[in-house]
Amino acid sequence: MFTLTLLMAAASVFTAAVFIYCFKKQNAGRISFSILLLTGVILIAASALYAGLGRFSDWQDAKVETHIDPRLAAKITEARREVLRFPDSADKKIELGRLLLQGGRFSDSAQVFEQAIAQYPQRADLYGLKARALYYANGRKITDDVRESIDAARALKPAEAESTMLVAEDAYRRGEYRVAVEEWQKVLKSGSAGINREAVANAVRSAQTKLQKSEQQ
Template sequence: MSTLILPAMTLYGQLGRYGDWDQGNVDHRVGYLLQKTINEDRLALDANPNSPERYLKLARSHAAGGQYEQAVTVMDQLLALTTPQPAWLGLKASYLYYRDGRAFGEDARALVEQALALDSADVSTRMFLANQAYLSGRYEEAIGHWQVLLTSNKDDVNRAAIGNAISRAQARLVEAP
């Protein structure tokens, strides 16, 4: 048995990467299937440059690949094309948040304020704020955002999922010292 282990350890010591075993590097490459989707979405947008849906689809594809800078750029193009919708402003704010390393900067705050001024119960903006608050440990604030959505008359609100999220946040509040 040792005749197999000793040569393997020697070979690993010479050819392996023992010295940097704890050095993690983030791979920023996008998988080929997602890149294919991004390319298809770009071509569809080029074929129909006045379609807000095409801009949104491309921005979401970029975001799915972690390309938040590109997602923000596409959202800028969409917002310059037509009258901004609250959901679009909230979406761009979330892309800015992730682009900036989960920092809620002034640009994102201004977009959130603008979106909520247009629609105080905008689903994408409130969900972004609730999730950001929850992940930051501000459970009461997250519950408040979710409550606004529950009391709204919006059809695209998953009330069961929000109810579960509120229950989890309330449980965290009870656990907190």
């Protein structure tokens, strides 16, 4: 956004200089008008770009870092607007939370899911999503607050997909391949909608292969 500010400031200074030039050189009207028109276009474009990207950064004190891809930032902006437009929609909050998670705003994502839980405490998937956001916010560790969210999700739905896949992924990362296989198989058997069954099946096969190799050593 600093670059945009400089652009707008430079365009403003340039506009002032052109006005002075026009005042002194009245016979250069056509050229001056063209320059003024171009300057106006620059100012309008800079303002529009700032409005579109520069204010995506704050949703209830959740700031998006400037290094986030502009396309993702635009999606976060739209999701933020949708949440404000439909404050009672859990799905809108889920979309925003997922985008923040994708953008590396893990704590902000967890806060969004927490707000959704406050409205819909019986939705198991919200606890699973919150667990994943907290997991990454805590450096990919299953801390007490992550475990609490996992347990809450499973209390409502024993094979809740988000929390179960998180446990499987963490186990795989730590070399506990048997646990990973068991957890991923729970997801496949649950028939949960919205999961990539092929990807989960591939993960199971990978964990089984690593488990066999570890047992042969």
